[in-house]
Amino acid sequence: MSTGVLDPARVGQGSGDDTGPLAVRTDGLTKRFRSGQVAVDDLALRVPRGAVYGFLGPNGSGKTTTIRMLLGLVRPTGGQAWLLDQPMPDAGAAVLPRVGALVEGPAFHPYLSGRANLDRLAAVDATADPRTAARRRDEALERVGLGAAAEKRFRQYSLGMKQRLGLAAALLQPRELLVLDEPTNGLDPQGTREVRHLVRELADAGTTVLVSSHLLAEIEQVCTHVGIMSRGHLVLQGARSVLAERGQARVSVTTTTGHVGAAARVLRGLGLEEPVVDGLRLDAPVDGLAPEDVSAALVRADVPVVGFEVRRPSLEQVFVELTGEGFDVAR
Incomplete structure (x- = not known):
């Protein structure tokens, strides 16, 4: 295998x-x-x-x-x-x-x-x-x-x-x-x-x-x-x-009131999936796009960037993705 x-x-x-x-x-x-x-x-x-x-x-x-x-x-x-x-x-x-x-x-x-x-x-x-x-x-x-x-x-x-x-x-x-x-x-x-x-x-x-x-x-x-x-x-x-780099990275963007819609449009314009919105934070998979390109696009669109984070999956998340089971499973 x-x-x-x-x-x-x-x-x-x-x-x-x-x-x-x-x-x-x-x-x-x-x-x-x-x-x-x-x-x-x-x-x-x-x-x-x-x-x-x-x-x-x-x-x-x-x-x-x-x-x-x-x-x-x-x-x-x-x-x-x-x-x-x-x-x-x-x-x-x-x-x-x-x-x-x-x-x-x-x-x-x-x-x-x-x-x-x-x-x-x-x-x-x-x-x-x-x-x-x-x-x-x-x-x-x-x-x-x-x-x-x-x-x-x-x-x-x-x-x-x-x-x-x-x-x-x-x-x-x-x-x-x-x-x-x-x-x-x-x-x-x-x-x-x-x-x-x-x-x-x-x-x-x-x-x-x-x-x-x-x-x-x-x-x-x-x-x-x-x-x-x-x-x-x-x-x-x-x-x-x-x-640690093999899983799909996600970008999390925090903006200010009134700019969430604009931030979402920027992310969609970059070809990213529809972002998940939680208050003033938007989350989307990067899909191979350089994170700095995402932040630069937001700045060019005059979207205030209060927080910007790139998260990669932990080894445990990669394991679950590959095998479909967690570490508390005994077989």
Whole structure:
């Protein structure tokens, strides 16, 4: 399904027209379960190195299945996937130590403390320096706000605290790629803001972050690139700055009493649709016309312009336009 998808080969870190190294790439990635359900269908994912890639869509759209295939937890029915230029799952032993991941609900030993759980994970990581394990463990706990609860048993943690410990586990050592599946699940607004800040901090340090969520408005604040899933298909992909321009822009003009009719005539004369009038404000789609041409035409017609605003649709509005469903839909 290619509707609405930008050319993957031309997805870059800036304008969306660059080609560059990719941290994550898939070609034709497909997962079909024995029941016949196709969870992921012919996926061509492109995550540029250094990007914060918002992998978005409703619950049940195929995001978690995709992530599990990327990490080698589930074998695809068809297609291929690469992480950091290495084929998965074949090169998993070599590439996964360079990848931090939080997938679905984190699982830890219930009767061990948060600190002890991280100690066990650090001990089995053959690529990490054991001499720095304690320092890295404590730094990870502090970064996710669990320093004061480090000695509490995992089974006593709230859902949000469990999610934070999962994040700490992914941060036990520096990673080139961080894959976070619904990282704000169970977190209160303050915790969500902290995760948002953490993602920005990691990206500024050079880590590529792929973060999946059904909360588009939250992730939109930090992502540089976006991929939107619907019913197992990638329906939209590219740099956020490019995607934000793909929807139909609208112009909103506010004038003064007695000039609404004249303003409407100007807009119609420019070939715009019949404007929606609300008091002294007129609203109409721009339809490719430069906004400055609209304002200039109003001034030439001696229409007082008290307010002039150009609005582009949010990513969520673009998603609804392409798929016909909102982000609270589960399938």
